[in-house]
Amino acid sequence: MDRAEKIAAIRARRAENATRTEAIGTHLADVETALLTLERVRADLLDRVGEEPRERLSALGPGLRDLADKIALERAAVDRALARLRRGTLNIGVVGRARQGKSRLLQSLTGLTNREIPDGSGRFCTGVPSTIRHFDGQTYADVYYHSERSFVDEVVGLYYDRYGLGARPVSPRAFGASPLPSLPPDRASNPQAESAYGHLRAYHDAFPEYGPLIGRASPERVGDDRIRSFVAQDDPDGNPLHAFRAVRRVEISTKFHQSDLTGIAVIDLPGLGDTNLGDSRVLLAALEDDVDLVLFVRRPNPEGDGIHEVDVDLYGIAQSALPEIAMERRSFMILNHRASVDQDNLANAKSFAADLEKSPIRVAGVHITDCSKPEQVIAAFDPIVDYLLTTIDSLDETIISERVRRRGEIDQEVRLLIEQSSFVHQFAQPGDMSKLVFQELFRQTYENLAGALEDLVGEFRAERDAPETKLGEAVAAVLARARIDDGIPAADQIARRRNVEGSNIKAFSGLMDEARSHLSRQFLELDESLNETVTHMWARLATALRDPGELGHLSAQEGRAFLADLSGQIGQVRLHGPSEIRYALDIVLNFGLSYRGFFQHRIRPCLDGMSADNPETVRPDGDSSPKDVREYLDIAYQEALYRCEEALSGLLSEPNSAVFAIVEEFRDRVLRSRRTAEEWDALYWRHRSDVWSGEFDALAAETVHLQMWNEAIERLNTML
Template sequence: MTALGAEVNGLLEELPGEVAALDAVAARFRRATLNVGVIGKARQGKSRLIQSLTGLTDQEVPTSDGGFCTGVTSVLRHEEGVPTQAQVYFHSERSFLREVIAPYYAELGLGPAPTTLERFAGPLPPEPSGETSVEGSRYNHLVQYHTALPEYRRYLGMASPHLVSPHEIRRFVAQSDEHDQQRYHTFRAVRYVRITTHFAHQDWTGLSLIDLPGLGDSNLQDAQRIVAALKDEIDVVVFLRRPDPLGDGIDTSDYQLYDHVQEGLPDTGLDRCSFLVINRCSGPKGDNSANARKMAEQWLPASRFTVAEAHIADCSQPDDVAGAMDRVLDYLLAHLDDLDNLYLAVRSEKAAELHERLTHVMARAERLADLAQPTEIWFLPFTSLFKQTHGQLAHALAALVRELSDERDLTDGLLADAVDTVLEAAERDPAHATPDELVARAAAEDGLSMAYGKYLNESRARLSRRFLECDVALHARTAEMQQRVADVLRGPGSLGGLSTAQDGREFLLQVAARVPRVREDGGSEIRYALQLLADFQLSYRGMLQHRVRACLDGLHADTPTMPFPHQPGPTVQQVREMLEVAYNEALYTCRSELYKALADPSAAIFSIVEEFYDRVIPSAGVEEEWLVFYQDIRAEIWPGRFAALAEDAAHLRRWSESVAAVTTLAASTVPVALVETSEEAAA
């Protein structure tokens, strides 16, 4: 059983991952755009290439002749005839600490990562001794996040997306201004940016470019962003490389970048969905054209840096870049079906493997379940305890129903207090318009009659909102009922050992979750009744709103209590008095109507508890359900009587839960997800 249990747990861990992988493939087929990720080390001309493709400038796609420039991932999408705009998505405090800061603590061995910004703002752990130059550089990056926190902290948790104009984009994505004279830190709070624009090359409708930060720095986030973006967003990769005119080759840093990308696309060979653009240019160091040709013709073929195609282009020249990208897109159009089929083949193979393993495990599990039945040694003392406890439970629930029956015609004190509080507040503060406000509104609304109708409607809305405060009293009454039932189950029902929850509703839900499968269809009258009681809720909208709304008809512009007299027209003071009369009449009607409903909560509470009792005590077959339930939990609620069986019972329960979970996943999740994904691919 132990070995089989380990295998079941292993499958449980694998299945959600496989479902997520299927979802990712399905999302790829659902996406309306082809997403091209532009990836390269820093200072290779990546931003120049994107500028040439899109027609954007340094303000939207930052470049720099100095250090690292791009700080966050940008997704650029072409839309015909739209002005350039950007949506900025910020980190929450939690995602910032978990995704940005925690990896530094883990990588550098600094101990537990901070869980709040206040803790991160405190002193950093000391720099580890004996670190390498790379580790020291990474610690310096953490120091920069720490030191600059006051400059970007206000953006963490800001509502997303945050719309910005083209001239503001650089401040959110770049590490410095266009002259490298002013440092920016806002990018540290940004997860990613989506830019919509009209690409200069109009034939690329349906194309999105993903600009990732340049790799080569010791910033942990850059490599992580590459992998995350590949898994979630990128369909095709375009590597960018600018050879050094003084001497170059495919080196270790190129392979590191390639491996990061391969980590994000493990299911397809990069030789089928990636391309290399070799940036040919002239600069202070000279013309690199010769080494660009060597890279394409000699160095690349001799390396393990394998791509579908390599093209040479001057990234500062739009026509040159457009030509290279056209060849990339021509290749994709010719091979896209093959790539799609490859994605599906990988997932189908994995799904078939999991299904075969699941079938084998389930066959063994069913045989083991047949052998794992309890012995008869405990049955007679258990039967005696069950009869005693079930009798106590039935008697206590019946007594509770009788108490509630006696109370069902009584005024609910909590609701009565709440209604009086609302009516007194509404009477004390009616918020009627002053004569001056009426004059101004009449001028704005083209006459006193229009102003009168608008004020009536506003009074109705204002008064209606006040009664929402009754929800608090009604919810409290519901909670009190659930607590009373929970106390019966804890005490006379001996079920207190199943849950430590103090809240009545939570206790009911936790007990319901423990009710075993007692019928062939998996249903249970006891579980249903517990969930029904836990989900029951008295509310203003369900009990009182229909009464209140009927009392507010006189505050409606179409059916006013005081119709607007047109001949002769009323004065401003008369209109104000008409508003007061209509409002006071509505208040009076509300008071009269709601006082009739003050016993309704008591009646509703009695009804739901009586229904609960009917389902769990006198219903046909329900005593047998209780017997099975108590048999399953006997070692937990009577540990003194069944202590020797407690551990075995817990193991058997965990085993049954694991087998049930695997059965559910095997029968539905993987096959359904695979079928849906295949259908989307076919479409």
């Protein structure tokens, strides 16, 4: 199996693992929703119960909120794992402090130059992270810009928070237009703070040059000649560039020296070692979400060097991004060997490699390589890729196993919470009087609801065979417009078309197709009136449920939005099986009328005569004049329009018939189906204190919340 086949197989296995991991995320989301419901009910109960249960409910609060926070964090970890598994490439992140040879290594590996991957000495050239993937074609890049929110949150806002500059700017425009706050006196003499403030000042001073790019639609595709202008801090002549300040990331596609790296990508991260606050954040985010294997690049000083604190710190950042996998399983070290006439760092590179074994830094392998020489870089990169292909399944399984383990821990904490909540059952029994009051109120309301639905069915039945007024008006308007605007060109334009096509027959055929398409397009506008018919039905049905059915308290919405809210609040109203009421509501919510689904298949046969291939179509011959050709087109158009008018005139009542059928079906589902009365009973019982607030006392209100608590606990039990 060659590399390409191995990479394809790994991607297939990742897709399967993504499905497994997605199920974990779905479970956690369901548990989180149930816990948030439980917390809401607990907060409501505090003012409705006696002193002893209130104290015990209060004691549950911190643990419940803490568990919900843990689940939120774990869901974020699952999302990151899913992003990793769903990626189209296996990514190797190239990490290093500035001026260590990282950009030279990437140039040697990919065949790109400093036009696309900036390098240099004395400055921090790379301004944004760049993902570079092997692509057998012309080099290009997709540029992703900061949104207004991400620019504030991830770039300038960091400086305001870290150095006490006051409230963050509300938008990039506000940042650029307002004077820059001064450093507080207690920070002004701090060299690091002054250096960081200088970076912020550079963002502020250059804002007019890059500000218009923030929020631009992404990605923007650019050619290789423009890539550097979006990723570099200066051009090859040393002149400053500022577009990178508005760029979040760049994805470059180019042809690597090695043709078997399809599916492999390398990520060029901004060099660390500066006081630009965004660098560490960018590095950490990339290592968490985008990188499968880390490649550290270090150039030992020829005059003497060793492992410094900054090296250990950089290694620690990388380890913290994915702590469940040891760095020695997912990282390599490239020691950049540079030699000149008077200096050669080879000896210090070898010494550095030996010192690694005695340091906290542990990697899977070390290569001493001249990063400026493609043949050496490729020789070092090949075994690194082979290692990745060999170990990636194990690394993925480690990540997934950690997510499975954390799910198990969370489920165990949920079980403990359920045990601690068992005392609520002691005071969760409804009072007898409360039940008697409910039974009488429910009987009256159910009768009113049933009567309203029956009346509504009768009203729609009476309208069933009548033409739909709005549709009739819309059809008349379309036909009138179609008579005026036939889309057929004038004779002189037809003459030019004949000259281009070479004959009357060819010109006639094309013009006939265009006229037919023009006429067909006119009728698509009937969708609006059909939608009005359905919207009117939703409004009348919602009114019956909201007013006679007294369910208006469940939603402040109208029409379809009210029906959707009601469907979402049905809850568990059957001991076994799904709710018939919710099923009926969903049928109504998903009902729609459209021209394409209702009329189009009946209109299209009326257009058959507008085809040059139709044997009944009168066609011009070689001697026909442009005026004759236009007359033939007009005859076919008018005949087709007449047939459309005839067809539509017999269909105007059909929308009313369809609406009647769906309303009658709804009535049958919610009133005539087996045991739906029991569903209504359960629904109204749950919401009794809201539906009939004036008739229920505090005990009834307390009971409904306790019942909701029990249901939330039962949902949690079911999930486990």
